[in-house]
Amino acid sequence: MTDPTSSPAGAFVPSRRQLLTAIGKAGGAAALYHAMTAMGHAEPSQFRGPPKLSGAKKGASVLVLGAGLAGMLAAYELMKAGYKVRLLEYQNRPGGRNWTVRGGDVIQEIGGAVQKVGFSPGNYLNPGPWRIPYHHEAVLHYCQEFGVALEPFVQINHNGYVHSSKAFGGKPVRYGAVGADFKGHVAELLAKAVNKGALDDSVTKEDKDKLLEAMKGWGILDKDMKYVKSLRTSSSRGYDRPPGGGVNGAPIPSEPYGLTDVLDPRMWMTNAFYFNNVMQTSMFQPVGGMDMIGKGFAKQLPGMITYNAKVTKIAQSDSGVTISYEDLSKGGAVKTASADYCVCTIPLTILSQIEVQASPEMIAAIKGVPYHSSCKVGLEMKRRFWEEDEKIYGGHSFTNQSISQLSYPSWGFFKKGPAVLLGAYAGGAAAYAFGGMTPEQRVEEALKQGSVFHPESYRKEFMNGTAVAWSRLPWIAACATSWNDEARKAHYQNLVKIDGRLVLAGEHASYIGAWMEASLLSSLDAIQRLHAMAQAA
């Protein structure tokens, strides 16, 4: 660690960001990286502000394939730089996976299932991205640039439940109580080991004293270094009777949970989850639904997006690119569009089925990247019983069942009337299991599993459900990439390099994965390289 950058009061010093930007400009990425680490902390994001792309050659043109966030960002910034830009989009709406479903929307699946969303006016489900961490700076930047209103996403709720079929007799417990007990038990055990001298070879005498003090304070241990029932431990884990006012104001302490149950993986996984860099607070969501972001981008591109355009071929030569597509709004009539360059943001699950004129390495990369699925189920309930009866305002309840979690809406707190909660967020094999069910079966499964948290209310208050299984969506047939080390080594640089006049962008061309920030950072990198190449041509 080096000294903090500090200055006498009032003296001008460049801000950290100004300094880093200057270093980056002068010395490039390597110098920037070294300067950042020397300053003691790296930046939490690779976003360095919108790109400086001015000065496109007169008449230079770009075709952008896909009007998801990556495609629309590319189009927006290239347009501002002076390029002639046009977008082709398979669907009849902008945003791609940046998607919100509302009452009346129709969801069509591979296999023929059709869902008409039954939510009440104002209610919605974000089937894809649904929360924005504070360090997804590109997303936050463009939300500000386009006036997309954001509100806090309640990520951590100590009053949410944690459920494991293998602990507490299968009964859910409150995260605040079990989380307090986990640290209490861990602290007691570590203090005991330290006092036995078991770590004398690992920690200095000074650290040993600090460690014991830390365990006693953090774990709320008593004078004998035990984690026991007391008003002190109850002041974290909760009381049998909480402090009140007047004659019966005195609190009654509660009994901590036992070690065996507290050690259930679903318990500590919840605690670890909240420290995950992309899950850390604070977080945001757009007011009214995540698709406000896609709509915000689309508004910047008036008349530039051709919807219902199914790309069938990407051809290129020394002089330009030619895209063939079926105009689905005209019965599938085949059309072509040409430009100097192409930014293709079509997901690889689809792109791998399209004829692409590119190097064998890029073709291999397009075919070689693994994807995963996920399934989200939105359940509309007659009222916010989780708020009214159980004092859960936003946040999540976790379970070791395949629905993995419930999530309670982070908006409209205390509102009367119907509300939509996230009743399943299935990943891994469970996502495909859900995908193999009919939409009705998925909703029923979500109701069945979710009832463990809210047995008194769940079935009684249920109105309707919508289940989005990403593997079943014809425009992507998956959720997002699942890069592994082998695929990275074999394919990543081949996927992202400019191939002739073609460059790919999207979350698949990133190390971030299934987040909107991935699409934006990938796109920014792609268009900056494309612009540099075009300028050099």
Added chain:
Amino acid sequence: MTDPTSSPAGAFVPSRRQLLTAIGKAGGAAALYHAMTAMGHAEPSQFRGPPKLSGAKKGASVLVLGAGLAGMLAAYELMKAGYKVRLLEYQNRPGGRNWTVRGGDVIQEIGGAVQKVGFSPGNYLNPGPWRIPYHHEAVLHYCQEFGVALEPFVQINHNGYVHSSKAFGGKPVRYGAVGADFKGHVAELLAKAVNKGALDDSVTKEDKDKLLEAMKGWGILDKDMKYVKSLRTSSSRGYDRPPGGGVNGAPIPSEPYGLTDVLDPRMWMTNAFYFNNVMQTSMFQPVGGMDMIGKGFAKQLPGMITYNAKVTKIAQSDSGVTISYEDLSKGGAVKTASADYCVCTIPLTILSQIEVQASPEMIAAIKGVPYHSSCKVGLEMKRRFWEEDEKIYGGHSFTNQSISQLSYPSWGFFKKGPAVLLGAYAGGAAAYAFGGMTPEQRVEEALKQGSVFHPESYRKEFMNGTAVAWSRLPWIAACATSWNDEARKAHYQNLVKIDGRLVLAGEHASYIGAWMEASLLSSLDAIQRLHAMAQAA
């Protein structure tokens, strides 16, 4: 633990709350308590909904002293029950400690100091209560009843700083990073001790395996059970270069902080703080300032509050109470008011200076309860540099300096223009140290100490400050009670019991202390007892 209350789908079962309410009505508080604990979890609040007080005797009257939350709640519910109610309030506004200061407000202190608040329109500081935990059900209930709009209070922000002069060379670190490292080090040490057999006499073989699995997963240990620099640990603590998109998308891991610094008390205290029952998420604040609650109550009491009324004597006889007060709006003219009963919510720091006709035990209690002070400093800055430059949206930064913490506004995220942050929240001895300074010195001290977090911006962006030292406020001369075990034993029941025709209410008559919920629960208990006595008379 008993079995969860569950039912076949669709069958009618009373809700938990309905059941508890029924038990409470039939068997009283003791039966209710036993039923609750038998059900496995107690309720998080003693609030059981608004009181049922109907049927006041015709013409029965109550004088309420103090138009803070306790007083106004008493007046509101007694009025609804049919009592003739009048309130006397020393200040020229309702709310008491439920207080918000805005530009143009004038704050007068004992000792003569006068501050005129300089905040820009829309900006504010809540000198007293400023956040509402999810389990403060009485506060949340009356907010709903009176239409007080609430918004989330961002309590946990992993990107906030933690600072100790004794760790990291005095440089602040991000809570998300140091929090991840704390659990990593603790997990590594405990796993090591377990693997040495140091806890074989304390945990079963089965628990030992679960414990090792927990430490490995929770602490993100490697295959050798070490907490080391890696992409895995960086995925929680943050990266030297975070994952990005395109050619340079690959992340670069960061080096964890060392054990010695991580064990600094200010680090684990921050983690433990967030598990404190009253600090747990989710939390709320009223839109526009905390005094919206007091204003909401006052609106229900049209023409019933006499402001600028300085109570000088509380007299009572077998037939009623007579209150003497100086009408400060009429040059201090002495007046009297009479009623059948009196609910007195005047803080004991003031009440102990007033002549009160009550039993020697109550008088001793009024004089015997210790109070503490606190000092909050609001700093208006030209712009939200904490958001724009450092990606801190709400939440806190903690320090071992006497300001104890900064808190960033939980509203108006991303807004341009001036904003107010909480630049000091001093308690204990520090509260009196701040109280001993002039307001200007307090602001300067807050700026000096707070600069450790934001050295580049703090002085540069500063516009004006307001410093509220509670020990200096003439209407209370303290912040709130600091009950200890001795005082509880000697005085609590004597303080809360009905004494003739007089009953006391307020946070001082509770086990909760300095929270609005304390005032409300105390008041509800007091008026229910008073009503029962009045009915029996």
